[in-house]
Ligand code: HEC
């Protein structure tokens with residue numbers, strides 16, 4: 001009897017799993033695919049964003065095959081001359097819905113999920129809040145550790161004051177007690193702390209010698225660090241006026257560095273992109289995964305653009321990006337020389353920018369840093385007539401030994417005038 005029950009429940013459980021597990025899986029995938037691909041333009045409700053709300057979409061597209069074809073490549077589908085789709089396209093001001101490399105099953109899963117109005121909206125909202133919360137605590141970590149340090153110092157100062165106060169209270173209590181008892185204490189010869197210290201140190205000469213040596217070297221080291229640190233801002237990571245993330249753009253979305261920093265291959269400076277470059281995408285993408293509309297709307301504010309009417313006002317003001325890297329005026333540095341001629345990757349000098357949510361100065365940017373690389377890095381002379389000539393001369397040089405490499409140093413990369421005006 002008992003066993004029979006057990007078996008029945010086992011079979012029932014398995015049946016339930018078989019029937020319900022796949023649908024559960026699909027609906028989760030649907031939500032995920034939607035958030036990853038569609039959420040920037042569509043809402044899983046009847047509300048309009050860039051494109052129409054997708055709740056009840058199956059009523060508008062009775063033919064499932066057409067619907068799938070549309071989502072996979074709307075521009076191709078429009079060419080079939082489908083009347084409804086073309087009318088919709090006109091209606092939405094010919095906004096292009098991008099093509100998606102999704103399988104039929106994946107498209108069906110998104111449509112299933114959006115058609116029924118998505119999940120209840122509440123959990124999504126709390127998830128977003130949790131996300132932003134996480135980010136802001138991160139950036140506060142530094143400030144927290146600083147104030148923690150200050151509190152520790154405060155406690156130490158209080159303790160010292162307390163100990164000295166207690167000490168003097170003890171002394172006056174003792175004299176009081178002695179006076180009461182009528183004991184007249186022979187006044188001890190009173191030694192000033194300095195005299196005490198002199199006496200003690202005359203007895204302990206070795207300890208004093210070691211301690212003074214330590215003290216002097218500590219002071220020297222502080223001074224040295226201070227001097228070497230002047231003007232070195234490695235790790236500098238200022239907060240920017242818009243929470244623009246390289247991790248999101250260059251990392252996750254694989255946007256090439258030169259798409260935005262278009263001057264870097266051609267000129268001395270790598271420019272910071274203007275807000276118009278942002279609009280190539282953000283005319284459509286009005287919501288971000290972490291900050292919703294808050295940060296992206298700052299781009300619109302800078303351009304005096306109204307995302308609802310899509311009209312530009314005439315009161316734009318540039319975004320005040322905070323400069324991270326900054327060489328002194330007396331140094332000449334040229335990006336195109338390094339990136340285009342020298343074929344050096346951005347990451348070699350700037351570190352893993354594509355995984356930084358906030359840009360940080362990765363290299364020290366000191367003279368020693370430039371020089372070290374010029375000493376060690378080989379010049380890419382292939383295909384450059386001028387350098388190939390120089391390379392030949394270098395090989396023919398009487399000082400040339402087998403194994404010597406044609407480094408930047410050999411083309412004059414250590415000459416003061418190359419880097420200093
Ligand atoms: C860059 C913005 C954008 C993205 C991303 C986007 N769409 Fe669209 N979608 C549109 C626009 C705009 C329209 C209106 C037609 C047009 O202009 O092409 C539209 C129309 C549609 C329609 C027809 C709506 C109707 O009322 O008949 C469906 C279905 C649809 N999109 C599904 C999706 C799905 C699914 C995804 C994600 C896999 C997606 N879209 C991603 C912009 C987008």
Ligand code: HEC
Nearest residue numbers: 249250255256257260321322323324325346350353354359
């Ligand atoms: C979508 C546009 C965009 C892309 C793509 C992009 N950047 Fe940026 N970059 C910016 C903006 C905007 C700033 C200024 C705000 C900031 O510092 O975050 C910036 C700042 C920087 C800075 C700091 C500049 C300074 O003030 O010293 C460096 C270095 C940098 N980017 C390198 C890169 C590298 C390397 C890549 C490719 C892996 C890249 N960027 C891709 C837009 C972009």
Ligand code: HEC
Nearest residue numbers: 040243244253273277278281287288289290291292295296
């Ligand atoms: C080539 C396309 C492209 C360009 C150019 C571009 N972005 Fe983006 N941006 C994106 C994409 C894609 C997202 C992520 C949208 C998503 O995942 O929902 C995004 C998201 C954002 C977010 C939202 C961050 C969040 O987590 O909420 C901000 C802010 C942003 N971009 C700022 C900028 C700025 C400022 C510029 C110009 C310097 C810029 N973007 C240029 C494609 C672009």
Ligand code: HEC
Nearest residue numbers: 257261264269270271325326327333338339344345346349
């Ligand atoms: C050889 C090292 C090196 C390489 C390689 C390099 N950078 Fe830089 N980058 C620097 C230095 C040094 C500065 C500071 C320049 C200054 O203050 O004048 C800088 C500054 C910048 C700036 C701030 C604007 C400016 O020009 O001052 C941006 C943006 C930038 N780099 C982007 C890039 C990108 C994108 C790449 C790759 C295509 C790249 N860098 C490759 C060393 C390098």
Ligand code: HEC
Nearest residue numbers: 332333337341342348370373377379408411412413418419
């Ligand atoms: C990651 C290695 C690297 C770093 C770091 C680096 N350089 Fe260079 N630099 C090179 C290479 C490689 C070349 C040779 C490019 C070529 O083929 O012309 C070069 C060439 C130069 C030249 C031209 C030299 C000539 O004789 O034509 C100057 C000037 C220069 N760098 C300045 C700097 C300054 C200033 C810094 C530091 C702020 C710096 N470089 C940091 C690798 C580096």
Ligand code: HEC
Nearest residue numbers: 231232328331365366367370371374413414415416418419
């Ligand atoms: C490869 C490039 C490069 C070469 C070659 C070079 N310098 Fe520099 N120099 C720099 C950079 C970069 C700085 C700025 C360092 C900083 O801000 O910390 C600098 C700074 C200086 C300073 C200011 C002190 C300081 O540390 O800020 C002096 C002085 C100086 N260089 C002298 C020279 C002399 C003399 C030579 C020739 C023997 C020379 N430099 C060759 C890149 C170079």
